[in-house]
Amino acid sequence: MTTKTIQLLASLVFIGLTSMSALQAHTDKAHVAVADAWVRATVAGQKGTGGFMKLTAREDLRLVRVSSPVAGVGEVHEMRMSANNVMEMRPVEGLDLPKGMTVELKPGGYHLMLMDLKQRLTKDSTVLLTLHFKNKNGQESKLDVKVPVDLQPSTGEASKPMHQH
Numbered sequence: 155m156t157t158k159t160i161q162l163l164a165s166l167v168f169i170g171l172t173s174m175s176a177l178q179a180h181t182d183k184a185h186v187a188v189a190d191a192w193v194r195a196t197v198a199g200q201k202g203t204g205g206f207m208k209l210t211a212r213e214d215l216r217l218v219r220v221s222s223p224v225a226g227v228g229e230v231h232e233m234r235m236s237a238n239n240v241m242e243m244r245p246v247e248g249l250d251l252p253k254g255m256t257v258e259l260k261p262g263g264y265h266l267m268l269m270d271l272k273q274r275l276t277k278d279s280t281v282l283l284t285l286h287f288k289n290k291n292g293q294e295s296k297l298d299v300k301v302p303v304d305l306q307p308s309t310g311e312a313s314k315p316m317h318q319h
């Protein structure tokens with residue numbers, strides 16, 4: 155290998171590293187804090203389920219989409235009473251996350267909808283969710299979160315003894 159090739163390789167590695175750190179800055183976890191996240195477990199053959207969590211953004215953001223390796227489609231949904239008093243859910247264009255305010259996604263309210271599931275989600279497994287945000291200038295950012303699969307919110311249930319004799 156000539157010195158020139160080595161120099162070229164070195165600069166390629168350098169470019170690779172800088173573009174990688176740029177990517178990390180783009181997916182900066184500090185932008186949004188995630189708490190109490192869970193995804194509802196499914197039974198065999200079930201094609202859709204919900205994801206729930208508390209989100210606190212450190213700048214005005216809008217949650218626009220969710221994606222996951224386990225789901226073909228991910229949307230932000232709202233659940234509300236229809237004109238004829240039936241609870242129905244439907245996709246929304248986005249969910250506003252005002253700076254510093256904790257927004258709760260929960261059963262019966264806003265939630266993440268995972269559809270076209272590629273596998274069964276069993277309790278105590280984990281799914282990777284990528285949350286997609288837009289800021290006021292339309293710039294997109296995303297955040298990866300590993301979320302436990304459960305039958306119900308883990309809060310409050312956590313203190314229950316695991317083994318009873």
Ligand SMILES: [Cu+2]
Nearest residue numbers: 231243265267
């Ligand atoms: Cu839904």
